[in-house]
Amino acid sequence: MTAPAFQLHDHAHCSGDVLARAEALTTASGARLTPVRRRALEILLEAHRAMGAYEVLQRLAAEGYGNQPPVAYRALEFLVEQGLAHRIRRLNAFTACMHPGEAHAPAFLICRACDTVAEAAAAPVRAALDAAAADLGFVVERANIEALGLCPACQAQA
Amino acid sequence: MTAPAFQLHDHAHCSGDVLARAEALTTASGARLTPVRRRALEILLEAHRAMGAYEVLQRLAAEGYGNQPPVAYRALEFLVEQGLAHRIRRLNAFTACMHPGEAHAPAFLICRACDTVAEAAAAPVRAALDAAAADLGFVVERANIEALGLCPACQAQA
DNA sequence: TTATGTATGTAATATCATAACACGTCAAGA
DNA sequence: TCTTGACGTGTTATGATATTACATACATAA
Numbered sequence: 001m002t003a004p005a006f007q008l009h010d011h012a013h014c015s016g017d018v019l020a021r022a023e024a025l026t027t028a029s030g031a032r033l034t035p036v037r038r039r040a041l042e043i044l045l046e047a048h049r050a051m052g053a054y055e056v057l058q059r060l061a062a063e064g065y066g067n068q069p070p071v072a073y074r075a076l077e078f079l080v081e082q083g084l085a086h087r088i089r090r091l092n093a094f095t096a097c098m099h100p101g102e103a104h105a106p107a108f109l110i111c112r113a114c115d116t117v118a119e120a121a122a123a124p125v126r127a128a129l130d131a132a133a134a135d136l137g138f139v140v141e142r143a144n145i146e147a148l149g150l151c152p153a154c155q156a157q158a
Numbered sequence: 159m160t161a162p163a164f165q166l167h168d169h170a171h172c173s174g175d176v177l178a179r180a181e182a183l184t185t186a187s188g189a190r191l192t193p194v195r196r197r198a199l200e201i202l203l204e205a206h207r208a209m210g211a212y213e214v215l216q217r218l219a220a221e222g223y224g225n226q227p228p229v230a231y232r233a234l235e236f237l238v239e240q241g242l243a244h245r246i247r248r249l250n251a252f253t254a255c256m257h258p259g260e261a262h263a264p265a266f267l268i269c270r271a272c273d274t275v276a277e278a279a280a281a282p283v284r285a286a287l288d289a290a291a292a293d294l295g296f297v298v299e300r301a302n303i304e305a306l307g308l309c310p311a312c313q314a315q316a
Numbered sequence: 317t318t319a320t321g322t323a324t325g326t327a328a329t330a331t332c333a334t335a336a337c338a339c340g341t342c343a344a345g346a
Numbered sequence: 347t348c349t350t351g352a353c354g355t356g357t358t359a360t361g362a363t364a365t366t367a368c369a370t371a372c373a374t375a376a
Contacts, residue, residue, distance in 0.1 A: 132280055141305075148300045
């Protein structure tokens, strides 16, 4: 387990808080946060890092859920659609969204040394992207913005 | 084959031009644009769209090169490192860079209807990303910026 | 020529992801 | 009440993507 996103914080708190908001959001939108889905989200929150689908699957299976890939992929896909999790394509992995419900275009900062992933405020980034796309007449619906580099801790070590 | 990046253009010209610059750049940097590597780049340029590694491999194998995955992955990885091609993670695919040598942080605009990929000028996007990262003390080395949406042509159809 | 680094070929395997179908549950409407 | 349809889950099977490890060849410079 790598260090939490670049700084220490009250993990139990942020985790429980997010989970509560996730419940509220899904019921509000008519979606169902079923046991598998809820557990998948909890697993991501507990790990507090990006996890591969098979890794999540393993944990789910250990708790009595199905142990075939679609079980994990479906739960994760649901979470992503609901804005409760994000997919990090560079890592073929998923991570819990730390502030669901708030409108945000996430940008991910991936440390190449310790693999920690942080979610940065990317509204200005998204705005610049929309503008660049508009120049070509392209309309952006979703965007993946992923940066690879060094987190503060790993910079210090080097 | 989908339409070239959102507008018609002299394809043979842009292709040959890029290839010539690729030669110059690699020799200048001490890297070797060997036959497989050169041919992989040509294949990407001819296709003028994002291609999967296995698709490129098939073409290479048909021309007498090795037919195992590493052949394609190594050539493509080389091209990406040299800035002659880009990897589109959302599509698990690669595409030739249309203006190698020019410093640029590419952003890709992927049409979800026709799968065409365009490379947008993303200097402002990258600047915004660097700034957001700096707020967290993170230093960006490489970035993948990929947008999914609708190209002008497909917007017109809808 | 020999040593060294780099490039390529190949086999084997690891990792990631989806299609297709069966079964169960629940709620809306006949 | 019965039926129907939508949704969620489980499972089998397979497809698609990517890498490790090792062998061989080839260039360059000491």
